[in-house]
Amino acid sequence: MKLLKFYGEWCGPCKTQNSIIKNLGSRVTIPIEEIDIDEKFDLVKSYKVTSVPTMIIIDENGEVKRHTGVLKEQQFLEFIQNAS
Numbered sequence: 001m002k003l004l005k006f007y008g009e010w011c012g013p014c015k016t017q018n019s020i021i022k023n024l025g026s027r028v029t030i031p032i033e034e035i036d037i038d039e040k041f042d043l044v045k046s047y048k049v050t051s052v053p054t055m056i057i058i059d060e061n062g063e064v065k066r067h068t069g070v071l072k073e074q075q076f077l078e079f080i081q082n083a084s
Helices: 012-027 041-046 073-081
Strands: 002-007 032-036 054-059 062-068
Touching (some): 002 012, 054 073
Parallel strands (some): 002 032
Antiparallel strands (some): 054 062
16 A cells, blocks of 8 residues: 655645655655656546645555545544555
8 A cells, every 4th residue: 555645846735735744754654655747647647636735545456545635634644544
């Protein structure tokens, strides 16, 4: 299982989400793959991402869970913990 984090360098809410995730430090145990929507349009298209930040948890069978928008610290922890 891993988290795909779609973002844009120009996106203010994406920068906020990055700071929140960094502040959580070791409490984030899921691997995170950061995807710049301006560089990886093929993934943006295949996951049907229309807004950023968008976070998608995937496993070997595909998409498990998705959220678009900024999650506060506790919300983010709940999002990744309740994915299974």
